[in-house]
Amino acid sequence: MRIVADLHIHSKYSRATSRDLDLPNLWAWAQMKGIDVIGTGDFTHPQWFQELSEQLEETALGFYQLKEAEQSKAKVAVPVVCQRDVYFVPTVEISTIYKKKDRVRKIHQIIVAPNLKQAARLNEKLDKIGNIRSDGRPILGLDSKELLKLVLSLSEDFLYIPAHAWTPHFAVFGSQSGFDSLKECYEELTPNIYAIETGLSSDPPMNWRLSQLDNLVLVSNSDAHSPQKLGREANLLDIEPNYPALYQAIREHRRDQFLGTIEFFPEEGKYHLDGHRDCGVCLEPQESLKREGLCPKCGRKLVLGVLHLVEKLADKPYVETQDFASLHTAARPFESIIPLAEMVAEMMGVKSSTSPRVQNLYFELLAKFGSEFFILRQLDLTTLANMGYQKLSEGIVAMREGRVLKKAGYDGEFGVIKVFQGVKQKKQMKLFSD
Ligand SMILES: [Zn+2]
Numbered sequence: 383m384r385i386v387a388d389l390h391i392h393s394k395y396s397r398a399t400s401r402d403l404d405l406p407n408l409w410a411w412a413q414m415k416g417i418d419v420i421g422t423g424d425f426t427h428p429q430w431f432q433e434l435s436e437q438l439e440e441t442a443l444g445f446y447q448l449k450e451a452e453q454s455k456a457k458v459a460v461p462v463v464c465q466r467d468v469y470f471v472p473t474v475e476i477s478t479i480y481k482k483k484d485r486v487r488k489i490h491q492i493i494v495a496p497n498l499k500q501a502a503r504l505n506e507k508l509d510k511i512g513n514i515r516s517d518g519r520p521i522l523g524l525d526s527k528e529l530l531k532l533v534l535s536l537s538e539d540f541l542y543i544p545a546h547a548w549t550p551h552f553a554v555f556g557s558q559s560g561f562d563s564l565k566e567c568y569e570e571l572t573p574n575i576y577a578i579e580t581g582l583s584s585d586p587p588m589n590w591r592l593s594q595l596d597n598l599v600l601v602s603n604s605d606a607h608s609p610q611k612l613g614r615e616a617n618l619l620d621i622e623p624n625y626p627a628l629y630q631a632i633r634e635h636r637r638d639q640f641l642g643t644i645e646f647f648p649e650e651g652k653y654h655l656d657g658h659r660d661c662g663v664c665l666e667p668q669e670s671l672k673r674e675g676l677c678p679k680c681g682r683k684l685v686l687g688v689l690h691l692v693e694k695l696a697d698k699p700y701v702e703t704q705d706f707a708s709l710h711t712a713a714r715p716f717e718s719i720i721p722l723a724e725m726v727a728e729m730m731g732v733k734s735s736t737s738p739r740v741q742n743l744y745f746e747l748l749a750k751f752g753s754e755f756f757i758l759r760q761l762d763l764t765t766l767a768n769m770g771y772q773k774l775s776e777g778i779v780a781m782r783e784g785r786v787l788k789k790a791g792y793d794g795e796f797g798v799i800k801v802f803q804g805v806k807q808k809k810q811m812k813l814f815s816d
């Protein structure tokens with residue numbers, strides 16, 4: 383069964399997240415986005431864990447569905463053409479802060495539990511180590527390797543995935559507080575890492591440049607802090623909907639099971655290039671190297687972006703090809719997308735994708751054609767054009783073909799991707815046409 387999975391999200395119990403992040407709204411928005419499997423996020427948080435236990439029921443091994451009585455509590459009505467089964471799988475993101483080799487390390491990791499029972503066992507252990515009760519994404523003063531060891535001691539069936547691996551401030555390869563290799567971080571336990579999350583600011587070709595990642599599955603998730611941001615990135619699988627199948631697809635990185643990812647254009651991510659947000663300075667890696675990493679305006683250190691870091695740690699040249707015979711075995715196809723509401727906003731010349739005009743058209747499209755992923759990836763665009771959406775169909779064609787205008791993000795400032803400028807660029811291959 384073809385499945386779209388988003389394994390990294392947060393609940394309303396994480397800091398700086400939307401109050402709407404409860405199970406009924408996640409259930410509704412997953413359908414509208416076109417997501418079949420969604421991480422619960424935040425399972426270490428006692429209240430959230432209680433909601434998971436009360437409102438979900440296990441309908442396949444380790445996969446849970448929202449009880450029918452809860453479904454009417456969603457704030458939005460799911461259009462009939464978007465309706466689908468949504469499975470939840472227990473996940474959490476944990477932040478570790480610790481000292482190793484004289485440097486402070488700050489690393490985020492996603493843990494996927496085989497079921498809620500195992501999640502509860504982990505919660506019990508972590509509750510003794512640090513504070514898991516105040517933030518859905520708990521911060522522990524624990525070495526990431528020790529956390530991995532603890533998880534494996536409970537069960538080898540957990541998945542442990544370094545999160546947004548290149549983010550400067552909180553990631554295993556982060557320029558500010560990470561490492562140069564997974565080995566430095568996880569040492570002899572490194573073989574228990576089967577996947578890394580590439581994050582919004584990097585795409586698979588950037589990650590293919592490091593031989594140390596050759597055997598890992600590159601996963602992509604939304605890291606959503608509101609229901610509307612679900613599926614900013616996601617994974618494409620062909621598996622039965624249950625946890626052992628998900629685990630096997632990632633652990634054995636089988637080409638017929640883990641099909642690939644849906645990605646942001648990496649320039650849209652908040653940390654693609656180098657720069658200084660306060661000074662409005664954004665530089666390509668070569669430029670910031672020439673300036674010895676210092677801001678030309680204020681003279682302080684620039685925040686080095688993901689492209690810079692990849693360049694620094696890469697031991698292979700960049701290949702644009704999606705010719706998988708020439709790539710290593712774990713490499714997978716990917717599609718780059720732009721969120722539909724953003725595209726609609728650009729088309730209307732409206733600044734914010736949350737404005738009522740944009741939202742009206744967004745919901746109109748979902749009601750007529752199906753989920754957001756279906757519209758962006760699969761909808762026949764002649765149909766769209768014939769039904770009065772000529773301009774939008776041109777935008778989606780441009781996106782599918784990779785003819786986009788990019789203004790890259792830096793130092794926490796999101797980049798901007800535009801499609802309605804008639805930009806001529808290289809073609810992006812269509813990979814997952816069903
Ligand atoms: Zn994080």
Ligand SMILES: [Zn+2]
Nearest residue numbers: 658661677680
């Ligand atoms: Zn500056």
